[in-house]
Amino acid sequence: AQSVTQPDIHITVSEGASLELRCNYSYGATPYLFWYVQSPGQGLQLLLKYFSGDTLVQGIKGFEAEFKRSQSSFNLRKPSVHWSDAAEYFCAVGDWADKLIFGTGTRLQVFP
Amino acid sequence: GAVVSQHPSRVICKSGTSVKIECRSLDFQATTMFWYRQFPKKSLMLMATSNEGSKATYEQGVEKDKFLINHASLTLSTLTVTSAHPEDSSFYICSATSGEAYNEQFFGPGTRLTVL
Numbered sequence: 720a721q722s723v724t725q726p727d728i729h730i731t732v733s734e735g736a737s738l739e740l741r742c743n744y745s746y747g748a749t750p751y752l753f754w755y756v757q758s759p760g761q762g763l764q765l766l767l768k769y770f771s772g773d774t775l776v777q778g779i780k781g782f783e784a785e786f787k788r789s790q791s792s793f794n795l796r797k798p799s800v801h802w803s804d805a806a807e808y809f810c811a812v813g814d815w816a817d818k819l820i821f822g823t824g825t826r827l828q829v830f831p
Numbered sequence: 832g833a834v835v836s837q838h839p840s841r842v843i844c845k846s847g848t849s850v851k852i853e854c855r856s857l858d859f860q861a862t863t864m865f866w867y868r869q870f871p872k873k874s875l876m877l878m879a880t881s882n883e884g885s886k887a888t889y890e891q892g893v894e895k896d897k898f899l900i901n902h903a904s905l906t907l908s909t910l911t912v913t914s915a916h917p918e919d920s921s922f923y924i925c926s927a928t929s930g931e932a933y934n935e936q937f938f939g940p941g942t943r944l945t946v947l
Contacts, residue, residue, distance in 0.1 A: 809874070819936060
């Protein structure tokens, strides 16, 4: 069965520090992978997606993610975190039917 | 572009009553809309998929008679929670796809339902 695991429930970083949020997936075929961010009072916003091709994907707000098939991972990274990045981050895997399966999310807290 | 709205943003109702939540695509035609439920500190759980003009497809374990979904037009889908009970209290989120960008779902801001 398809599944997504985000091992870190809560991460705290200082502003300006680098960030890596982990995501592991279980999927029978080539996955479509996504990272979304959820801020209070706002809908989920797509940060980036991977369908095929270059395994290093650039997204909005300075985020990037790397697809590693051998590790079944799609970790999200940012070299320098801003206070406005504090939010809930969800990794998701999609199938041909457009359904998305979400991980349990990682809450990012940023200290000044 | 690609804005999805939900109404209401929060609703409180008495046990036994029904509540309707609207999901609208404001600047595009949504061929498919999805309804999710999100519990506190939990992931989004897909409840059902609806295509305009056809019956919704419910995920396993979701009561179709409890959660009525109607997708009457290309810009509007509604979720009605019938005979609501406290255990139905949750955050309900809809999303929509236009069919132009594969698998890119645009999400509404969610509706907080509290059943007393």
